[in-house]
Amino acid sequence: MDFALILLLILIGTGALWGLDRWLWAPGRERRAQALAEAGKTGDAALARKEPIYVEYARAFFPVILIVFFIRSFLAEPFRIPSESMLPTLYVGDFILVNKFSYGVRLPVANVKVLDSGLPKRGEVVVFRFPGDPSINYIKRVVGIPGDHILYKDKKLYINGTPMEQGDGRPYFFSPESNAHGQETLRVTENLDGIRHDILTTNRQDVPLPEIVVPVGQYFVMGDNRDHSNDSRYWGFVPDRNLVGKAFLIWFSWDVAGHDKWFWERIVWNRLGNSIH
Template sequence: MTFDFPAFLVLASFLTGGIWLFDALVFAPRRRAAIAAAGGRTLTEDGRPLIKEPVLVEYARSFFPVIFAVLVLRSFVVEPFRIPSNSMMPTLLTGDFILVNKFAYGLRLPVLNLKFLDLGAPQRGDVVVFKFPLDPSTDYIKRIIGVPGDVIGYRNKTLFINGKPVAQLPLGTYTGVGSGREMTGARKSLEHLDAVEHAILIRPNAPDLPLGCQVLAFGPIEVPKKQYFVMGDNRDNSNDSRCWGFVPEDNLVGKAFAIWMHWDGARDGFPIAWSRLGNGIH
């Protein structure tokens, strides 16, 4: 069973805030009245509190601001994620800890996922975190290749958008490190996706579609309304829209924008790659 952290934050906020509010409206006035009746004394003769605030209320008052602040930040501002696989190499590596902008595409209510403020639309080239359409309890990260209305094709390791090939600039042979060593020897290229330039990895001898992927098997496909076509930058090692189809707009979590930590136990020597800390995601 997957732990639903947003639901936990909402429930914890309601419980702690509700206890604090109920006490402030009902029991706190009675305590103040009791102190007034005692002539303003707050301590007994032996130094103990005359009227003591319940422990439950004390904890609720202490934890509510922290829990609510985390809920607001995580739901509407920024959320951290960890990269668990090599599908976005070389842009993102296994062990990267990233930050995701939660308001880039509009604000949604936590748990209910209802958009109440539209602030923008995803663009080609955006690196996005989304709920996997076949299992919404799992978060995926890929790059948006096609927006609604685009016609997407992929053959001979070349991406086609609306009938035009997307330009690639060869960058040589890739050398992987740590958990990405398996990609050593792949061809590295710079792909130009509208205004976004990003590196991709390709294995020339691998089939265009990973095993079992049939979405593009019979030619180009049009992206429906409120849907997006996504692919991993590690083109021959990515479970993406070529395999299972489109990402609904409601499944989008946010836009990845920065790496704040990298920890990969498979690296030689120290597991932290200091050079990756603070890097932007493009």
């Protein structure tokens, strides 16, 4: 189940319990307690006034869940990076925050936009619901906006006929598997419409991709780890309705390979608080 749906159901449940007790059950308990008090049974009257334990929990948790639900639905939502497709920008084990109102305010669970607040720009890192399975969230970089002519050839990205500037490649090593079979990995700085960021390329042959035009209301996305990313080159465009938000901050980072380390040693301290470009 969708975590947002789970939160909503808990919110409705705790709110309903609290409301029923306040307007229906509590007055009944008070009437019984007054009758017992008038009969001289003060101890029983005190017990009659006591609210059930499940009502106590509902009253305590409802405001907390309401705040969490509001923040997560309309302000910022946390996500964990599960793959290497956005290296070297994002590592496996990074925990990020996503701005939920960058691309419009949407109703929780239904994901229906009710207020426009902006559109994705080239170079921004976005989280979206995968078009092939909306229950899965993906994170990629926007390289093409509606109307753009996109061409990816010989490890270079061309937008509207203009090649995006790339700096000299530097050797990069990030895992034995990815560097196997003679795949030399290079770290290259790319300037994508004014946003400078690093990408990874190998000597693996590019996927044949003819020049395409991004349709209205859709976006072309790619991973920074260009030869190890499942992105728009393989499955197509991201519709606006699938956008979740703009990734902007690494709030925690965990060394997934440090199984023999202590807890505090596995925290990658120098990544905490880094902004995402």
